[in-house]
Every structure is written in structure tokens, then in C-alpha cells.
Amino acid sequence: MPFNLPIALTWLRIAVIPFFVALFYLPESFVSIGLRDAIAAWVFIIAAITDWLDGWLARRWNQTSSFGAFLDPVADKLMVTAALLVLLYLDRVGIFVALVMIGREIAISALREWMAQIGAGASVAVHWLGKFKTAAQMVAIPCLLHDQDWFGLPVKTVGQILIVAAALLTVWSMFYYLRKAWPEIRARA
Numbered sequence: 001m002p003f004n005l006p007i008a009l010t011w012l013r014i015a016v017i018p019f020f021v022a023l024f025y026l027p028e029s030f031v032s033i034g035l036r037d038a039i040a041a042w043v044f045i046i047a048a049i050t051d052w053l054d055g056w057l058a059r060r061w062n063q064t065s066s067f068g069a070f071l072d073p074v075a076d077k078l079m080v081t082a083a084l085l086v087l088l089y090l091d092r093v094g095i096f097v098a099l100v101m102i103g104r105e106i107a108i109s110a111l112r113e114w115m116a117q118i119g120a121g122a123s124v125a126v127h128w129l130g131k132f133k134t135a136a137q138m139v140a141i142p143c144l145l146h147d148q149d150w151f152g153l154p155v156k157t158v159g160q161i162l163i164v165a166a167a168l169l170t171v172w173s174m175f176y177y178l179r180k181a182w183p184e185i186r187a188r189a
Contacts, residue, residue: 002065006058009050010068013075016043017082024086034148040086041146047079048138076134077105083141092144092159097167101137104174111181118188123180129173136166 020043023036031039054072058064081102087093108124115121143159178185 002063002067004058004061004063006054006061006063007065007068007071009054009057010071010075013047013050013079014071016047017078020044020047020079021082021086024089037145037147041142044079044083044142044145048142051076051079051138073109077109080137080141081105083145087141087144090147092147093163097163100167101170104170108174108177111177115181115184118184120181120184123184124177127173127176129169129176133166133169133173136162136169140166 020040023031023040023043026036051072054068058068084093084098084101088095088098112121112124115124140159140162143155144163146155146159149155
């Protein structure tokens, strides 16, 4: 297993998840709800930035590896899932939205793994739909975590709009990937 700065950043994203979740179990006498929400939003934002940064560094420094390619999406899915579960617990996201997003991640990850095993992984490579879905999620989630206006910006409203957009893009991209894989699925059924 290679170890370099990009992989260390990926591991850091995974390691911060328990601390991120633990924020929401701290008593209000220890940290106010507003401060807790702001810290959680910033932790998520920093995790999202390191997601971009580790990939950029790995490509720039020629430190890409199959292990890094495996671990990076796992870290992303764990962080997004933890944040969605926290938002569900706080009643800031609907159960259907969370279920659709988490379910799609599991289904498409399994599909990509299966397609790679049969040598057809390129047909379900990341598409712009998936990138837009991820971008909408990565903006919506910290907005919903923060849950209050920020310098006059209606952050909560922006988050609510973007999480619905992300859910729609989630379904659309899932059908796109399934359609691309359908010939292989039919041929091996």
C-alpha cells in the first residue's frame, strides 16, 4: 500500500468522520448549537476541499495509485453518508432524499466494481451528471449543516434548493449509469 500526501489527505477525511458526528452529541452547555453547526459545516467544507486537493496533488506529482483510486471514493461516500445521516437526525433533510442519495451511491459503487471485474469499467466512468450531482451535494450539505443565514445570505434556503437538485441529479445519473451498463447486464443475466 503506497503512502504519500494525497493518500494521507484521504485517510484524514475518513479519520475526521467520528469527530464530525461526535459534534452533534456534545451538550449545549459545552458548545452552542449555532457554533456546533458552524464547526460542522466548516469541517465538511475542508473535507470537500481535501477531496479535490488529494486528486489534484496525486495527478500533479504523479502519485496516482490503484489504492488511492479505490480509497478516495470510499472516503467521499463515507463523509457524505455521515453528513446525510446527521442532517436526517436533525430533521434538515427528508428521509426520501437521504435514502435516494445513499442508495444510489451503494448501487453505482457496486455496479462500477462489477463492471471493472468484467473488463467494462470504462462504460460507467464518471460522467458530467455525476460531477454536477457531487457539486450540488458538496454545496448543499454544508449549507444545511450551518442552518442559518450567513452575512445576509439565506444559506438554509440555498441548501434546501440544492439538496433537491442533488437528489434529482442523483436519480438521473443513476439511470444514466444503469443504461450504459445495461448491455453487459443483459448479456450476463
